[in-house]
Amino acid sequence: MSDTSTQTHHRGGFGARLAKSDKWGDRIWKAFVAFWVIYILAPPVLLVLISFDGAAYIRVPRSFSTAKYEAMFASSNLLQSIQRTIILAVITSIVTPILALCAVLTYRRSERKRLIIAALVLPLFLPGIVQGISLMIIFQQIGFDVTLVREAIGHVIWALPFAFLVLLTTMSSISEDNLLASADLGANEFETFRYVIYPQLKPGMISAVIFSFVLSFNEFARTFYLQGRLTTIPTYVWAQIQVTESPELFALSGATVLFSLLLIAIGSVYLHQVQ
Amino acid sequence: MPTDTTNTVTSAVDRAPAPVRPFLRNDRLRRAVLLAPWALVLLLFVFIPLFAIVAWSVMTQTLFGVEYTFTLDSYIEFLSSYRLGVFLSTIAAAILQVVIAIVFGFPLAYYAGVRIRGSKYVFPLLLLFAIPFFVSYILRAMAWIGFLGDQGVFNTLLLGLGLVDEPIGWFLYSHFAVHVSLPSSYIPFLVFPAWLAMARIDDETLSASADLGATPLQTIRHIVLPLAMPGIVIGAVFVFISTLGESATPVILGGGNVGFVATVIDSAVNSLNIPLASAISTVMLLLALLILALWERVFGLEIVGEI
Numbered sequence: 001m002s003d004t005s006t007q008t009h010h011r012g013g014f015g016a017r018l019a020k021s022d023k024w025g026d027r028i029w030k031a032f033v034a035f036w037v038i039y040i041l042a043p044p045v046l047l048v049l050i051s052f053d054g055a056a057y058i059r060v061p062r063s064f065s066t067a068k069y070e071a072m073f074a075s076s077n078l079l080q081s082i083q084r085t086i087i088l089a090v091i092t093s094i095v096t097p098i099l100a101l102c103a104v105l106t107y108r109r110s111e112r113k114r115l116i117i118a119a120l121v122l123p124l125f126l127p128g129i130v131q132g133i134s135l136m137i138i139f140q141q142i143g144f145d146v147t148l149v150r151e152a153i154g155h156v157i158w159a160l161p162f163a164f165l166v167l168l169t170t171m172s173s174i175s176e177d178n179l180l181a182s183a184d185l186g187a188n189e190f191e192t193f194r195y196v197i198y199p200q201l202k203p204g205m206i207s208a209v210i211f212s213f214v215l216s217f218n219e220f221a222r223t224f225y226l227q228g229r230l231t232t233i234p235t236y237v238w239a240q241i242q243v244t245e246s247p248e249l250f251a252l253s254g255a256t257v258l259f260s261l262l263l264i265a266i267g268s269v270y271l272h273q274v275q
Numbered sequence: 276m277p278t279d280t281t282n283t284v285t286s287a288v289d290r291a292p293a294p295v296r297p298f299l300r301n302d303r304l305r306r307a308v309l310l311a312p313w314a315l316v317l318l319l320f321v322f323i324p325l326f327a328i329v330a331w332s333v334m335t336q337t338l339f340g341v342e343y344t345f346t347l348d349s350y351i352e353f354l355s356s357y358r359l360g361v362f363l364s365t366i367a368a369a370i371l372q373v374v375i376a377i378v379f380g381f382p383l384a385y386y387a388g389v390r391i392r393g394s395k396y397v398f399p400l401l402l403l404f405a406i407p408f409f410v411s412y413i414l415r416a417m418a419w420i421g422f423l424g425d426q427g428v429f430n431t432l433l434l435g436l437g438l439v440d441e442p443i444g445w446f447l448y449s450h451f452a453v454h455v456s457l458p459s460s461y462i463p464f465l466v467f468p469a470w471l472a473m474a475r476i477d478d479e480t481l482s483a484s485a486d487l488g489a490t491p492l493q494t495i496r497h498i499v500l501p502l503a504m505p506g507i508v509i510g511a512v513f514v515f516i517s518t519l520g521e522s523a524t525p526v527i528l529g530g531g532n533v534g535f536v537a538t539v540i541d542s543a544v545n546s547l548n549i550p551l552a553s554a555i556s557t558v559m560l561l562l563a564l565l566i567l568a569l570w571e572r573v574f575g576l577e578i579v580g581e582i
Contacts, residue, residue, distance in 0.1 A: 127520025
């Protein structure tokens, strides 16, 4: 604890020295940061406000009405797409962290570290449409049309690089000495994993689950080419917005934003408790 | 002595649950079981499809499907039509977004990572910047209609102040709309890795620089910038790739006026011209491999693990 307090003191010292240097500079900095926070925050917030507006088209919200939400709950296609999205997100957030864990454990003992990283991060460097189309054509050729599995595969390969990187970062904070000590004390590989590696990897696993869920929840480009008749929330919005700006879309948007903010709030409360 | 060692190993293995024991006795088996799941997924669903795309790109399109004869026709079709122009203008748009992200994202990362480091506001600030990751980008694009449309926030404001007599039409369904909306999605892509890299710089290093009489600008130039470079570059790559692959925003906010390469690939798929779609995708794949190779050369791939 004493260690942390010295650090905080030290940090405070550095920050304070900068802050004192010029009062105006500080104000300009705050205005600059505030501008970008608003720039990034305003679109989702406006979506929530529009979802409660009385007009059926997009305007500056002026009245309050839940008509859009009523339209949303009356649309069975929309409710189906919400269900589909959640099913896919749950599958992705279970499968991906397990694959990523295997990958990180392989990486730890491997001599071909560069090759493993290159293979796992390649999807990050590829536009989603390229991956979506390549998978779609392959599945068409072999005649595989179980769309839920097709979509789940698309989502897992999209989330895997992120889950891997999160676990890799967590893994790099586990010291080799720790693992050697465990082996010296007579622990087998399983025990080392169970009692030394896994407890330290657990926060990383939890973030990997959250990341996978959120990435799957919002995935569009791959889903678009792999889906069948049933849509997910993003592809439903996409299909509808081409036709008309139907009111239930804004209810859906507002609800999604509120749900995402709720997730963030839960996540940050959890993180706060861990710290 | 050797017998002794064997004994310890056996007893350590025996403590493990029965199903796990074979994996502890046999190193190769254990490695195979850890390797197989992710390696198979990558091979079957990433590498084979990508390889197939390269193969299709040099095949011939016929009425009945794809014919297995080698040809570069699809590449010629791509390079000698309006499609090349769309591809190049998408790259230009991506570069513009990268420049915007660096110019504004670097100071934002510097603010969170250096200027207010250690303060209790760092975490909430970063959380606010994480919000775009949690909201689908189709929905974010839709929200901008509420700002830029004829009845949107900006036009209402301008009309209300009496600055204009009628709503400004080019706010929406234009290049302007696309480029104004994209930074709200992509700035965080740069802020996070850049911030992470800056947060790793020691307090001592920064204090030492200040103690030696360096101005904050000199500290940025000689310490923060070089140490944060890998983070900035990977952020720039994320922004570049994401803009390059943009499919929804140009349509939602650009109307029919803004073409991105994803739209071109999509229309090739819709007209069942698989070789053409594959050829353009192959060009994108080559671009991705080029970036990956440059990364390996300049920073080394292992640094990705530290981001």
